[in-house]
Amino acid sequence: xxxxxxxxxxxxxxxxxxxxxxxxxHQVAAEAVRLAQHFGADPVKAEQAGLLHDISxxxxxxxxxxxxxxxxxxxxxxxxxxxxxxxxQLSAVMAREIFGVHDEEVLAAVACHTTLxxxxxxxxxxxxxxxxxxxxQAGSPPYLDDLAAALDHSLAQAARVYLEYLRENLSGLLHPxxxxxxxxxxx
Ligand SMILES: [Fe+2]
Ligand SMILES: [Fe+2]
Numbered sequence: 001x002x003x004x005x006x007x008x009x010x011x012x013x014x015x016x017x018x019x020x021x022x023x024x025x026h027q028v029a030a031e032a033v034r035l036a037q038h039f040g041a042d043p044v045k046a047e048q049a050g051l052l053h054d055i056s057x058x059x060x061x062x063x064x065x066x067x068x069x070x071x072x073x074x075x076x077x078x079x080x081x082x083x084x085x086x087x088x089q090l091s092a093v094m095a096r097e098i099f100g101v102h103d104e105e106v107l108a109a110v111a112c113h114t115t116l117x118x119x120x121x122x123x124x125x126x127x128x129x130x131x132x133x134x135x136x137q138a139g140s141p142p143y144l145d146d147l148a149a150a151l152d153h154s155l156a157q158a159a160r161v162y163l164e165y166l167r168e169n170l171s172g173l174l175h176p177x178x179x180x181x182x183x184x185x186x187x
Contacts, residue, residue: 008099009051016058020136025051027134028127035126039155042123048101049109049127054136055099056090064090078175085175088114116159116181125155132162160185 006029013022029050036046059067064083068075071093079085092111095101109127112120116128129151135141143165150157163182167174174182 005048005051005099005101009055012055012098013058018057021054021057024134024136025054028053028130031130031134032127035130035155039122039126041126045103045106045109045123046126046130048103049106049113049123050130052095052099052101052106053091053110053113053127053131054087055094056087059087059090076176078173082173085114088112112177115175115178116163117177118180118184120159120181120184122155125159129155129158129162156185 006026009025010022013019013025029047032046032050033043035041036043056064056067061083064086065075065080067090068079068083068086071090073086073089073093075086089111091113092107095107095110101107105121105123108121109123112124113127113131116124120128129147132141132147133144141147143162146165147158147161150161160182163178163185166178167182
């Protein structure tokens with residue numbers, strides 16, 4: 001099953017000229033499988049969510065708001081201001097509608113991979129963390145050492161390291177799910 005989805009995602013992203021995204025999702029999927037094996041989560045679900053998490057990269061930012069409305073997604077003011085934030089939910093819709101993935105755990109992890117969410121499950125935490133380890137920008141992430149050290153303890157602590165980094169670097173513009181997730185993890 002993993003092979004089939006891998007081939008489908010590769011073909012889809014190739015057809016849309018998203019070689020950069022393709023390399024990134026393969027890295028995230030590999031990292032997610034590694035974390036799943038280490039933390040006792042389902043590696044098949046981890047791989048699926050990793051492969052699909054950024055599939056909506058094919059939708060340009062200028063069209064994300066309109067696509068989210070078309071799919072009837074609930075749109076927060078922060079997402080209206082920064083439609084990039086909608087790509088996590090759009091990826092979940094595309095995973096279901098185009099790639100035929102109906103596993104709720106996989107879809108939920110895809111839908112919150114950028115911001116996390118309060119009461120996050122193991123797969124949510126795992127995909128969130130894998131995406132931050134295999135980040136899609138040049139160089140090494142500034143939070144990587146702290147995050148790796150926190151991973152010695154738990155996925156939740158690693159997620160908290162990244163959310164705190166976000167809070168300190170976004171000058172107050174934290175997505176409400178991220179804010180709620182952080183409060184949750186600080187408990
Ligand atoms: Fe993403
Ligand atoms: Fe990503």
